[in-house]
Amino acid sequence: MDIQGLSAIVTGGASGLGEATARRLAKAGAKVTIFDMNSESGTQVAADIKGRFENVDVTSEENVINALETSAAAHGEARILINCAGIAIGEKTVGRENVPHDYARFKKPSKSI
């Protein structure tokens, strides 16, 4: 697939899977914007790949909408979205006893744990 020049957003792109993905997309010619809360690493990775960094908490709808608008203005509307921001929890939705896990975890997946 030719992604040369396409606008891409990678959440969690300051580290780990997201960082590797951001680097790979940039190498393939995409214009990458990283959405992450870690501005130190995010800024560094963005500089390395000649992309952009947006300080975004993906659990904030307002944050995400603002960053999408800024990114679209800079790179064009995103055609690629890779979600790697680690906000989910590692727990079965429904256990063997057919009991769902604590509802509070659905409401606030990362910060309350």
Ligand SMILES: NC(=O)c1ccc[n+]([C@@H]2O[C@H](COP(=O)([O-])OP(=O)(O)OC[C@H]3O[C@@H](n4cnc5c(N)ncnc54)[C@H](O)[C@@H]3O)[C@@H](O)[C@H]2O)c1
């Ligand atoms: N690494 C693995 O082998 C693996 C395997 C399966 C699943 N996962 C899941 O994939 C996700 C990413 O894994 P990773 O190893 O790359 O983790 P990581 O900790 O290296 O990277 C996660 C990135 O997400 C950012 N982030 C966290 N909360 C955020 C938020 N609310 N808004 C914006 N950015 C936020 C962090 O600042 C960090 O840069 C995690 O949810 C992890 O549980 C990882």
